Amino acid sequence: MTDHISSPMPNDDTAGPQPDADGHFGPFGGRYIAETLMPAILELDAAYRRISPDVGFQNELTVLLNTYAGRPTPLYHAKRLSAGLGGAAIYLKREDLTHTGAHKINNTLGQGLLAKWMGKEKLIAETGAGQHGVATATVAALFGMECKVFMGIEDIQRQAPNVRRMNLLGAEVVPVDSGTGTLKDAMNEALRYWVGAVEDTFYVIGSVAGPHPYPMMVRDFQKIIGEETKAQIQEAAGRQPDVLIACVGGGSNAMGLFYPFLEDPVEMIGVEAAGKGIDTPQHAATLGKGAVGVLHGSKSYVLQDENGQITEAHSISAGLDYPGVGPEHALLKETKRSRYVSVTDSEALDAFHRLSRLEGILPALESAHAVAYAMEEAAARPATDILVVNLSGRGDKDLGIIFSTMEAK
Amino acid sequence: MSRIERTFNALKEKGEKALVGFVTAGDPNPEMSMELIRAMCRAGVDILELGIPFSDPTADGPLIQRSSSRALAANVSLDTVLEITARLRNETDVPIILFSYYNPIHAFGTEKFYGKAQAAGADGVLVVDLPPEESDEMTGCWNGGTFCLIRLIAPTTPQPRMKMIAGEAGGFLYMVSKTGVTGSAGLDVSQAQVNIEHLKKITSLPICVGFGVSTAADVSALAAVADGVVIGSAFEKLIEENLEDSDLVTVMEEKVREFKSATRVSR
Numbered sequence A: 001m002t003d004h005i006s007s008p009m010p011n012d013d014t015a016g017p018q019p020d021a022d023g024h025f026g027p028f029g030g031r032y033i034a035e036t037l038m039p040a041i042l043e044l045d046a047a048y049r050r051i052s053p054d055v056g057f058q059n060e061l062t063v064l065l066n067t068y069a070g071r072p073t074p075l076y077h078a079k080r081l082s083a084g085l086g087g088a089a090i091y092l093k094r095e096d097l098t099h100t101g102a103h104k105i106n107n108t109l110g111q112g113l114l115a116k117w118m119g120k121e122k123l124i125a126e127t128g129a130g131q132h133g134v135a136t137a138t139v140a141a142l143f144g145m146e147c148k149v150f151m152g153i154e155d156i157q158r159q160a161p162n163v164r165r166m167n168l169l170g171a172e173v174v175p176v177d178s179g180t181g182t183l184k185d186a187m188n189e190a191l192r193y194w195v196g197a198v199e200d201t202f203y204v205i206g207s208v209a210g211p212h213p214y215p216m217m218v219r220d221f222q223k224i225i226g227e228e229t230k231a232q233i234q235e236a237a238g239r240q241p242d243v244l245i246a247c248v249g250g251g252s253n254a255m256g257l258f259y260p261f262l263e264d265p266v267e268m269i270g271v272e273a274a275g276k277g278i279d280t281p282q283h284a285a286t287l288g289k290g291a292v293g294v295l296h297g298s299k300s301y302v303l304q305d306e307n308g309q310i311t312e313a314h315s316i317s318a319g320l321d322y323p324g325v326g327p328e329h330a331l332l333k334e335t336k337r338s339r340y341v342s343v344t345d346s347e348a349l350d351a352f353h354r355l356s357r358l359e360g361i362l363p364a365l366e367s368a369h370a371v372a373y374a375m376e377e378a379a380a381r382p383a384t385d386i387l388v389v390n391l392s393g394r395g396d397k398d399l400g401i402i403f404s405t406m407e408a409k
Numbered sequence B: 001m002s003r004i005e006r007t008f009n010a011l012k013e014k015g016e017k018a019l020v021g022f023v024t025a026g027d028p029n030p031e032m033s034m035e036l037i038r039a040m041c042r043a044g045v046d047i048l049e050l051g052i053p054f055s056d057p058t059a060d061g062p063l064i065q066r067s068s069s070r071a072l073a074a075n076v077s078l079d080t081v082l083e084i085t086a087r088l089r090n091e092t093d094v095p096i097i098l099f100s101y102y103n104p105i106h107a108f109g110t111e112k113f114y115g116k117a118q119a120a121g122a123d124g125v126l127v128v129d130l131p132p133e134e135s136d137e138m139t140g141c142w143n144g145g146t147f148c149l150i151r152l153i154a155p156t157t158p159q160p161r162m163k164m165i166a167g168e169a170g171g172f173l174y175m176v177s178k179t180g181v182t183g184s185a186g187l188d189v190s191q192a193q194v195n196i197e198h199l200k201k202i203t204s205l206p207i208c209v210g211f212g213v214s215t216a217a218d219v220s221a222l223a224a225v226a227d228g229v230v231i232g233s234a235f236e237k238l239i240e241e242n243l244e245d246s247d248l249v250t251v252m253e254e255k256v257r258e259f260k261s262a263t264r265v266s267r
Ligand SMILES: Cc1ncc(COP(=O)(O)O)c(C=O)c1O
Pocket: A102, A103, A128, A129, A130, A131, A132, A206, A207, A208, A247, A248, A249, A250, A251, A252, A253, A254, A318, A319, A320, A364, A366, A367, A392, A393, A394
């Protein structure tokens, strides 16, 4: 795991492995973007390196995370869920309890504050499940900034409550009807808009994807999940966990949990969406079934056909319905530091109901994928093992889909 | 001397500027596309830019997005584009630049692409999402021939970066006329003229300007300062509006003639 270490961020003694100066994680990452965006991306990189280590910036962010977003989030020992499986103990990192209901707020507060320090007053974002859109709209309201959120028409349908939330927060939701009308197309359109508005607009990317410095920066803003977990599990169990499990769409909640543990003897498992099955064309298992390619500004695994055309992803969960994945995950897969598995729509739905009934927690469908795999993994392990699952978000936004699947039965 | 250099030299002698015509190769289907490109050549296009269709063209506006989709629906792949290139090369000496996003080339194999594109008779490639910082895989394939990597300069590109890019570029420099995707409205001709004058001071390569150029008046205003003018979306619009029309080819030929006469600005 030392092959992509260069110099760590200045003033950051908790820093782990870093990409090279151009954002390469081994052979992955980089900046594959149009020349019009290059100067803005280089400016962002320089601004991030200058501003993020600043004590004033760090303090302002910490106060917001604590007093506004509700951090630290609890680490909860899910005893009834664990007992029913007869195996290892499952702990849930409760990102669902943050303000706006998902880990996305950690990142949007970070990027929004960076935008403020850079003097930018307009934010744009892409969104799939709507969680990142809501989290960006929230931060725009908080800082008095203008906000446009690009969202595929398919996702506008399946995540309707989040569209209304964004409107209430004062953001404009821009419907995107190109391609499949999902997250990938929303990101295409956000990039197109940004090409024309780059001089005064800050693009808040919602995952560890996109051109450098986004994969590194978003990971840094999310790594608080893993840092808190380290201290909390020590306190609760007197030792460090055996396994970390998180769902992977673009990969930000997973990187946030994994990153502080990269150099520790802990297993890591990323759970992708298998949709209707990874042997059908309808899945979103980018690391499991994709090939190396270039999408949305970085080199990583991509779902594509033999001609290099990007193929449609499918998942019941809008937040995992994406044919790309962050480049650092591609490297973790390549070096085998992390393992990537997948869970189908119906397994995720079962896990949703199980967690709701046994623990009184309605997870987001994205997070239900991680719970589903954790149940399998826990059952196969001794009772002395400890699993930490990142419960990345709450399920309120998914109730429409959940009800319709229940009616269909 | 490369075909591109020969073209610019010949134009200079005639007191003309280059009309660079972009169409997505294989739009609306490979046969019709061949007919359209032949018509462009008959009407006097000086350099052809053939787009390799891609599912996610993030630097393109709706017109080129839709032309890409039409070509993909007609099963056009990179292989098809190379076939079209080879057929054209048998018929014309007009320089052909392939225009692509990186993923189709990466999936094809960058080295294989380099070899096959040259064998087909292409004169260069412009990869929109491949800035000089990420070009090693591409430049590493260079075999000393005249096949060149065309580079973009944007209105946002600062001076030192312009120098760096110009230093790595071949063929000609493609100056993006405005911040925005292809086909954006609101071209500011006088601003573009100022940007071209800036760029001229730091490079001896020919400068072609494009993005959002849609009228003959724009062409002659830009041709007064640049070495060439690139037209793309305006051709795609014409194809889209006349898809069902039996004189599509004639309409294209007339349009190219109109733009070409606007490049005859002897100074
Ligand atoms: C609750 C929740 N979890 C996970 C994800 C997937 O994103 P990532 O893989 O970047 O964490 C999303 C995306 O919208 C989400 O809303």
